[in-house]
Amino acid sequence: MSDKIDGLTAGGIAKAVSGRRLTAFEAVETSLARIAAHDKILNSFTDVTADRARARAKAIDAAIAAGKPAGPLAGVPFAVKNLFDVAGLPTRAGSRINRDLPLAPRDAALVERMEAAGAVLVGALNMGEYAYDFTGENVHDGPSRNPHDPTRMTGGSSGGSGSAVGGALVPIALGSDTNGSIRVPSSFCGIFGLKPTYGRLSRARSYPFVASFDHLGPFARSVKDLALAYDAMQGPDADDAACTTRPVEPCLPSLAEGIGGLRVAIAGGYFQKNAFPEALEAVARVAKALGATRMVELPEAARARAAAFIITTTEGASLHLDRLRKRAGDFDPAVRDRLIAGAMIPAPYVDKAQKFRRWYRAKVLELFRSVDVILAPATPCTAPKLGQQTLELDGVELPLRPNIGIHTQPISFVGLPVAAVPVPLQPMPIGVQVISAPWREDIALRVAFALEQMGVAAAPAPRGL
Amino acid sequence: MADHLDDYIDAVASAMALPVEDAWRPAVRANLEVSLRLARLVDEFPLPDETEPAGIYSA
Numbered sequence: 001m002s003d004k005i006d007g008l009t010a011g012g013i014a015k016a017v018s019g020r021r022l023t024a025f026e027a028v029e030t031s032l033a034r035i036a037a038h039d040k041i042l043n044s045f046t047d048v049t050a051d052r053a054r055a056r057a058k059a060i061d062a063a064i065a066a067g068k069p070a071g072p073l074a075g076v077p078f079a080v081k082n083l084f085d086v087a088g089l090p091t092r093a094g095s096r097i098n099r100d101l102p103l104a105p106r107d108a109a110l111v112e113r114m115e116a117a118g119a120v121l122v123g124a125l126n127m128g129e130y131a132y133d134f135t136g137e138n139v140h141d142g143p144s145r146n147p148h149d150p151t152r153m154t155g156g157s158s159g160g161s162g163s164a165v166g167g168a169l170v171p172i173a174l175g176s177d178t179n180g181s182i183r184v185p186s187s188f189c190g191i192f193g194l195k196p197t198y199g200r201l202s203r204a205r206s207y208p209f210v211a212s213f214d215h216l217g218p219f220a221r222s223v224k225d226l227a228l229a230y231d232a233m234q235g236p237d238a239d240d241a242a243c244t245t246r247p248v249e250p251c252l253p254s255l256a257e258g259i260g261g262l263r264v265a266i267a268g269g270y271f272q273k274n275a276f277p278e279a280l281e282a283v284a285r286v287a288k289a290l291g292a293t294r295m296v297e298l299p300e301a302a303r304a305r306a307a308a309f310i311i312t313t314t315e316g317a318s319l320h321l322d323r324l325r326k327r328a329g330d331f332d333p334a335v336r337d338r339l340i341a342g343a344m345i346p347a348p349y350v351d352k353a354q355k356f357r358r359w360y361r362a363k364v365l366e367l368f369r370s371v372d373v374i375l376a377p378a379t380p381c382t383a384p385k386l387g388q389q390t391l392e393l394d395g396v397e398l399p400l401r402p403n404i405g406i407h408t409q410p411i412s413f414v415g416l417p418v419a420a421v422p423v424p425l426q427p428m429p430i431g432v433q434v435i436s437a438p439w440r441e442d443i444a445l446r447v448a449f450a451l452e453q454m455g456v457a458a459a460p461a462p463r464g465l
Numbered sequence: 466m467a468d469h470l471d472d473y474i475d476a477v478a479s480a481m482a483l484p485v486e487d488a489w490r491p492a493v494r495a496n497l498e499v500s501l502r503l504a505r506l507v508d509e510f511p512l513p514d515e516t517e518p519a520g521i522y523s524a
Contacts, residue, residue, distance in 0.1 A: 212519075303510055306503035313500055321481075328484050337489055341496035344477045349504035354518035356507050361519060402499070 004030045010076040010171040010225040017075035018064060024057035024075030028120050031077035034169045038465050044144045044163035046082050047089055047124040056120045071118025072228055078172040081158050082124040083131060083207040084108040093207040094127040096140045097323055097330045109204035110174055110216055110233045117232035122170060125160030129332040131176060131209040132316055133157040134184050134404035139332045143386050147189060147462035148428055152383040155188035157181040162189035165219045167462045172229050173219045178210045179308060180408025182217050186420035187431030188383035191459045192226045193219045197438045198415025199244045202237035210315040213412055221459040223449040227252045251442045255449045259290060267376035268295035270302055274393050274406050278430055279377035282423035286432045287375055289456040296371060299363045304410035307353035313342030314350045361414045368437040373447055377407045378420045378431030417441040419448040421457035429460055470494060
């Protein structure tokens with residue numbers, strides 16, 4: 001992939017653009033050319049906003065030529081999961097039904113913040129219908145495909161985000177994570193992903209799924225790029241009821257502070273039992289590099305996952321109840337049948353799940369008094385084949401789809417920040433969750449950066465293109 | 466139990482005006498069985514009566 005931005009990170013592009021060694025227009029054209037060349041295979045984009053991107057890039061170049069300050073992401077092409085509002089597009093959220101919505105009048109808050117930092121939106125990305133998915137498959141738009149082996153899944157539901165960044169079509173993408181939808185595609189596609197603390201980044205003008213658990217966050221091919229994007233998107237927003245009023249807490253300045261003094265532990269029990277050897281190998285490599293030997297138990301993790309499952313299926317059903325009545329035939333059948341079942345869960349079970357969440361949160365916070373970081377697999381396996389229906393875990397054949405997220409659900413259930421770091425195993429990469437206490441994204445990113453510097457974590461060049 | 470669950474699906478679908486076509490029923494039922502199994506796993510965990518749910522509302 002030898003072209004104008006070959007080998008450049010998002011930070012490198014921004015530096016070159018602000019130093020006038022590269023224009024934003026050239027950076028954007030290069031990304032558009034990569035999309036044209038490779039997205040027939042990857043199927044990661046559902047909309048390419050080429051005209052808008054070219055106009056925006058020209059405006060950035062003109063501003064720089066006029067001596068105006070360039071943003072920290074000047075000229076950096078990025079794309080967003082198609083549940084983010086993009087002015088002029090219907091926010092399809094992976095569905096057929098939403099294509100009938102009026103065109104979005106304004107960009108999502110995070111798109112505006114990325115562009116305020118100089119980044120340039122080049123399109124919207126494929127995703128599982130209504131984000132109720134861990135595979136990256138979509139019956140309406142076709143599956144997004146894994147950049148390291150196009151016969152394999154990207155993971156979901158932010159499948160296009162994983163594929164576009166893993167395939168180096170764009171250096172940064174945004175996605176959402178309700179139960180694992182940033183961390184799973186990061187793992188399968190071999191890239192870095194950040195699921196921040198619940199409430200950290202504004203969800204304003206993005207299409208929801210489960211209000212209790214919905215998070216938005218970035219994907220990138222390096223930790224510095226992840227931090228650049230994350231820092232650009234922080235800040236309160238009254239348009240999202242769950243968004244924190246905490247001030248911006250930039251992570252980029254502390255990335256290289258190292259891991260000295262940090263107490264790192266490995267998640268035991270539940271997180272060691274339900275995993276293929278490659279998932280445990282990846283955790284072991286990361287633990288060894290960090291000198292971590294202590295095992296800790298997240299209490300009642302299986303029950304936490306169960307409670308997350310119940311809250312997800314019922315809040316999802318509530319969101320789509322009317323569409324289930326009026327347009328049931330237009331859903332992905334698998335999503336429809338899960339949502340209908342979700343509508344039938346008795347309310348006391350949901351209340352109990354939210355009470356259990358309170359209990360579990362207290363126990364997890366207690367754990368973080370004696371550790372700073374917990375390591376766990378991001379997925380139980382490397383990317384399965386497209387269309388695969390089952391996987392065998394601990395000798396038991398289980399349905400694949402719900403079990404891809406068994407290691408991510410107990411973590412997002414209580415909104416902990418996680419940097420998903422890719423371990424470049426052969427033939428397929430796999431991710432590890434670097435989990436920190438609420439509001440300590442800085443620690444998770446510092447550890448991820450140290451792992452990248454040590455060569456233990458890296459986003460491999462796309463192997464399947 | 467099997468019949469009870471089918472009866473339950475019929476009753477709730479009717480009460481909530483949710484369509485469940487015959488072709489969908491096995492998958493809806495399978496999903497409901499998994500969900501109820503997981504819900505019972507949470508339900509059987511003893512919690513003090515005073516436990517607050519983890520909602521995010523603040524006045």
